[in-house]
Amino acid sequence: MVVTRFAPSPTGFLHLGGARTALFSWLWARHNGGKFILRIEDTDVQRSTDASTDQILDSLRWLGIDWDEGPYFQSQRLPIYHDHLRQLWEKDAIYPAFESKEELDAARKEAEDAKREYVYTGTSRGLSHAEAQRRLDAGEPFAWRFRTPTEGFIEVPETLRGDNDVKFACSEIGDFIINRIGTWENPGMPLYNFVCTVDDALMGVTHVIRGEEHLNNTPKQILFYRALGFPLPTFTHLPLVLKNNKKMSKRDADADARFPVSVSGRRDLGYFPEATVNFVAMLGWSFPGDKELFTVNELVDAFVLDRLVKSAANFDEDKYLHHNGWYMRNLPLDTIVERALPFIRAAGLDVDSRPAEWTRAAIALVIERMRLLAEIPAAIEYLFNEPTGYEPKGVKKVFGEEGVAALLNEAAGLLEGVSDWRKEAIEEPLRLHAEARGIGLGKIAQPIRLAVTGRTASPGLFEVLELLGRDQTIIRIRRAAEAIPALLAANPG
RNA sequence: GCGCCCGUCGUCUAGGCCGGUCUAGGACACCACCCUUUCACGGUGGUAACACGGGUUCGAAUCCCGUCGGGCGUACCA
Numbered sequence: 001m002v003v004t005r006f007a008p009s010p011t012g013f014l015h016l017g018g019a020r021t022a023l024f025s026w027l028w029a030r031h032n033g034g035k036f037i038l039r040i041e042d043t044d045v046q047r048s049t050d051a052s053t054d055q056i057l058d059s060l061r062w063l064g065i066d067w068d069e070g071p072y073f074q075s076q077r078l079p080i081y082h083d084h085l086r087q088l089w090e091k092d093a094i095y096p097a098f099e100s101k102e103e104l105d106a107a108r109k110e111a112e113d114a115k116r117e118y119v120y121t122g123t124s125r126g127l128s129h130a131e132a133q134r135r136l137d138a139g140e141p142f143a144w145r146f147r148t149p150t151e152g153f154i155e156v157p158e159t160l161r162g163d164n165d166v167k168f169a170c171s172e173i174g175d176f177i178i179n180r181i182g183t184w185e186n187p188g189m190p191l192y193n194f195v196c197t198v199d200d201a202l203m204g205v206t207h208v209i210r211g212e213e214h215l216n217n218t219p220k221q222i223l224f225y226r227a228l229g230f231p232l233p234t235f236t237h238l239p240l241v242l243k244n245n246k247k248m249s250k251r252d253a254d255a256d257a258r259f260p261v262s263v264s265g266r267r268d269l270g271y272f273p274e275a276t277v278n279f280v281a282m283l284g285w286s287f288p289g290d291k292e293l294f295t296v297n298e299l300v301d302a303f304v305l306d307r308l309v310k311s312a313a314n315f316d317e318d319k320y321l322h323h324n325g326w327y328m329r330n331l332p333l334d335t336i337v338e339r340a341l342p343f344i345r346a347a348g349l350d351v352d353s354r355p356a357e358w359t360r361a362a363i364a365l366v367i368e369r370m371r372l373l374a375e376i377p378a379a380i381e382y383l384f385n386e387p388t389g390y391e392p393k394g395v396k397k398v399f400g401e402e403g404v405a406a407l408l409n410e411a412a413g414l415l416e417g418v419s420d421w422r423k424e425a426i427e428e429p430l431r432l433h434a435e436a437r438g439i440g441l442g443k444i445a446q447p448i449r450l451a452v453t454g455r456t457a458s459p460g461l462f463e464v465l466e467l468l469g470r471d472q473t474i475i476r477i478r479r480a481a482e483a484i485p486a487l488l489a490a491n492p493g
Numbered sequence: 494g495c496g497c498c499c500g501u502c503g504u505c506u507a508g509g510c511c512g513g514u515c516u517a518g519g520a521c522a523c524c525a526c527c528c529u530u531u532c533a534c535g536g537u538g539g540u541a542a543c544a545c546g547g548g549u550u551c552g553a554a555u556c557c558c559g560u561c562g563g564g565c566g567u568a569c570c571a
Contacts, residue, residue: 007571011571041571043571044570044571047570104569108568112494114494117494117495117567118495118567143569156497161498166497167497168497169496172495172496172567177568177569178569179569181569188569189569191569191570191571192570193571211565212497212498212499212564212566213566213571214565214566214571215497215498215565215566216496216497216565216566216567217566217571237498239498239499239564240498240499240564242563242564245563245564247564247565279505282506282520283505284505284506286505286506287507288507289507289519290507290518291519292505292506292519292520309505310498310499310500311498311499311564312498312499312500312563312565313504313505313506314505315504316504316505318521318522319504319505319520319521320521321521322520322521322522323521325534329534366533368533368535369533370533398531431530434530440530442529442530442531443530445530445531448530449530449531450531455532456532457531457532458531459531459532459533460530460531461530461531462530
C-alpha cells in the first residue's frame with residue numbers, strides 16, 4: 001500500500017508552497033488508494049506553537065486535504081526516538097560528542113574564515129566505547145553524532161533525478177549531530193533528520209514527497225535507514241515554488257497584503273479552495289495535452305509522480321487570479337452566494353434585509369466581472385446606497401455632452417410610465433426614444449448608468465435598474481440631472 | 494567559498510527517455526479585431542522561447558562535454 005505523509009513544523013501558517021507539497025503527497029496517496037498521514041514536526045519547542053498547528057490544520061481542511069492518520073506530534077514520541085538512539089549506540093553506529101557549543105562555534109567560524117566547508121573534526125569519535133560510556137554515566141553533557149564512513153559516496157535514489165545520479169561524498173557529510181545537547185539521564189531533543197527518518201520508517205511511509213530544499217538532507221537520512229535496518233522509501237523532491245525567483249517562504253510573512261503567501265490569507269481575500277488546489281497543482285506538474293482546469297477528483301485520477309517537472313516554478317499572481325475568476329463563473333451560483341455573503345456583510349452592506357432572491361440576482365449580475373469574493377461588495381454597493389459622487393472622467397465625458405440633463409429628465413419621465421418593472425419593459429421605451437431622436441442607445445444608457453451607479457462601467461444597465469427598483473431609479477436620474485450644471489462647473493473642460 | 498539541483502515565449506508549461514512529424518504546441522499576461530448600452534465574459538488573430546560554446550550525427554530543443562546563469566543547502570531549524 002502506498003503511504004505518504006505531510007510533516008509541517010508548526011512555526012507559522014501554512015504557506016502556498018507547503019500547501020502544494022501537502023497536496024501532491026495527498027494526491028499520490030488518494031490516486032493509489034493508499035494512506036495519507038499528518039505529522040507535526042514540533043521538536044523545536046522554542047519555535048513551535050499550538051496556534052500554528054491549529055492554523056495549519058484549518059488551512060488543510062479548507063483546501064479539502066484530509067488525513068487518515070494523525071496528526072502525530074513528535075514532541076510526544078521522545079521515548080521512541082531515545083530507544084532507537086540507544087540501539088544505535090549499542091551498535092556503535094553513533095557516538096556521544098562532548099564538545100561544547102562554544103568549541104563548535106569556534107571551529108565552524110574558523111572553517112568559514114578559511115573558506116572551507118565545515119566538517120566536524122572533534123576528538124570524541126576516537127574515544128573507546130567503554131570510555132565514552134563512563135563519561136556518559138558520569139553525567140557529562142553530550143550530543144549524539146553519526147559515525148559517518150570516512151570515504152565513499154551516498155547515492156540518493158530519486159524519482160525525478162534517477163537512481164544513482166545524485167550522490168554526496170561522505171567526507172563532506174561528516175559526523176553530523178543527531179540531537180540537542182543533553183545528558184544520559186536527560187537526553188536532548190533529537191533533530192529533524194533523525195526523527196523524520198524514524199517516524200517515516202515506523203509509520204510505514206512508502207513515498208517521501210517533500211520540497212527540494214531537503215535533497216541535501218536525504219543522504220543523512222539514508223545513513224539512518226541503513227543503520228537502523230529500515231527499507232528505503234521512494235524519495236521525491238519537488239521543485240521549489242519561487243516568487244520573484246526566490247524560494248517562497250513563510251519566513252517572508254505576508255509582506256504584501258494583496259498577495260499573501262499564507263493559505264489563510266488567500267482565503268480571507270476570497271480565493272477559492274478549488275482554484276487554489278487547481279492552480280498550485282499546475283506549479284511543477286502537468287498533464288499530457290492541454291488540460292489545465294481540474295477538479296480535485298480529476299486531479300486524483302490524473303496525478304502521477306513522473307509527470308512532475310524538475311525545474312522550479314515561479315508563482316504567477318495573474319494566472320492564479322485568472323483561475324479564481326474561472327471558478328467564480330463556473331461554481332454553482334448558490335455556492336458563490338453562500339461564500340460571498342460574509343464579505344458583503346463585512347463591508348457593511350445591509351444584505352440581510354433584502355429578499356434572498358434579490359441578493360442572489362445581484363450577485364449573479366456581477367459574478368462574471370469578479371475574480372475574488374472580496375471584490376464583490378464594491379461591485380454591488382450602489383444597489384444598496386445612492387452614489388456619493390460621480391466618476392470624474394464620466395462627469396467630463398458623459399455629463400459633459402450637450403443636452404444631457406434634458407435627456408435624463410426625458411428618460412425619467414419615460415420610466416415613470418413603465419408599469420411592469422422588468423428589464424425588457426425598462427429597455428423598450430428607452431430604445432424607442434433613442435431611435436426617435438436618431439441617437440445610439442449608448443447616448444442614453446451611459447448617462448443613466450452614471451446617474452444611477454456613479455460609474456461609467458457596470459453590468460447590463462437594464463438589469464441594474466430592474467434590481468434597483470423604479471423609485472430609486474427615477475430619484476437618482478432626476479437628482480443627477482439637477483446636479484449636472486454644478487458638476488460641470490466644478491470640473492471644467 | 495564548498496556541496497547539491499535546475500536552465501523551452503515576460504510567467505506556468507508541452508515536446509526531450511525512443512534525435513527528423515517542432516517553420517517548437519497550449520495557458521496566463523499583453524496588443525488588435527469581433528460581440529456590445531459601458532465594463533467584463535466569450536470568440537478570432539497577433540507579438541513572443543529551445544541560455545551560450547563545442548562535440549556526436551545526413552540531421553539536435555531532444556544525446557555528450559564545457560561555460561555561463563539562477564536556485565537551494567551549508568544550524569545543537571525544519
